[in-house]
Amino acid sequence: MGHITQAYQERIDAEHLLPDPAQEEVLPELDRIIAALHAAPAKPRLGGFFAKKPEPIRGLYLWGGVGRGKSMLMDLFHDETHDVPSRRVHFHAFMQEVQTKLHAARQTGVDDAIKPVADEMAESLRLLCLDEMQITDIADAMIVGRLFERMFTHGVTVVTTSNRVPDDLYKDGLNRALFIPFIELLKEKMEVWELTSHKDYRQDRLAGEQVYFHPANADARVAIDAIWNDLSKGRSERLVLHIKGRDVEIPAFSNGVARAKFYDLCGQPLGPADYLALADAVRVLIMEDIPRLSSENYNQARRFVTLIDALYEAKVRLIASAADIPDNLYIEGEGSFEFERTASRLIEMQAADWGRDAD
Numbered sequence: 001m002g003h004i005t006q007a008y009q010e011r012i013d014a015e016h017l018l019p020d021p022a023q024e025e026v027l028p029e030l031d032r033i034i035a036a037l038h039a040a041p042a043k044p045r046l047g048g049f050f051a052k053k054p055e056p057i058r059g060l061y062l063w064g065g066v067g068r069g070k071s072m073l074m075d076l077f078h079d080e081t082h083d084v085p086s087r088r089v090h091f092h093a094f095m096q097e098v099q100t101k102l103h104a105a106r107q108t109g110v111d112d113a114i115k116p117v118a119d120e121m122a123e124s125l126r127l128l129c130l131d132e133m134q135i136t137d138i139a140d141a142m143i144v145g146r147l148f149e150r151m152f153t154h155g156v157t158v159v160t161t162s163n164r165v166p167d168d169l170y171k172d173g174l175n176r177a178l179f180i181p182f183i184e185l186l187k188e189k190m191e192v193w194e195l196t197s198h199k200d201y202r203q204d205r206l207a208g209e210q211v212y213f214h215p216a217n218a219d220a221r222v223a224i225d226a227i228w229n230d231l232s233k234g235r236s237e238r239l240v241l242h243i244k245g246r247d248v249e250i251p252a253f254s255n256g257v258a259r260a261k262f263y264d265l266c267g268q269p270l271g272p273a274d275y276l277a278l279a280d281a282v283r284v285l286i287m288e289d290i291p292r293l294s295s296e297n298y299n300q301a302r303r304f305v306t307l308i309d310a311l312y313e314a315k316v317r318l319i320a321s322a323a324d325i326p327d328n329l330y331i332e333g334e335g336s337f338e339f340e341r342t343a344s345r346l347i348e349m350q351a352a353d354w355g356r357d358a359d
Contacts, residue, residue, distance in 0.1 A: 002031025064195030145182030
């Protein structure tokens, strides 16, 4: 029995997991990668005169619907890497880091900033685990192919999860033809595996649970903290979305679950493109401290309506704390009549089976 298969079975025996045939089918692939990494010789430092490039180990591109356990399997796999130089990071956070490093490299006057950035990352890594790969930004699309190509050359093994099959990455994006070679590179260097489980574990954990809390007081905060801790498993990072040359930052993000205050999302000058990108990037949104709305905060109310529309159409699960029940959030002033649809959607989105047909 391989390392990952054994660790998976131990979690089942401890009743931390339920058996899932679709998850079990991919375990031998993860066992293959971990065994090859443990057996591989130590990686030489880059730039050594007699340094020989390490033999590449074929990675894994694990894709499938949301809530099927991809991130859980990624965590299980990464926990078993032990002495293998590795890193596990969400794809959006990774690309934000790359953009920062590229900016710093360009300040030194280099002709090709990607080369030193990729070399620096590859020097300390043998394994890169990227969770929830999505390409929605033209800048990321143009960078990621060359970056990965150089890291593969240096023998870095990549294991990634995604909600999309490789051929659908950056689908309908600007100048997508330039992105096709990267898709072919992924299929060449990584085993593409669809996780076909019919069970949405993320939704199941919320089924029957209260997801709308009012008033937004200390009790609501405690309840939402408990939900967040359960969904995030104690792991959290910032989520930065690159949208039309701007950065939209979400304070906390983990495994497809985002957490933010009302002001973070509706008190800032954001628009439909920002909310659509957010709805595409997350499957659960925790939004706290929704106030009563009126003509005095009309711009915030208008943004809130746009945000809820985006979440509703994308079937994103919403967990919220608010000053009052949906029907009483906006009862007078300009826009109150139009808000009736938003209130109706907020009520509908509290249903136990909301979002189950998203895939």
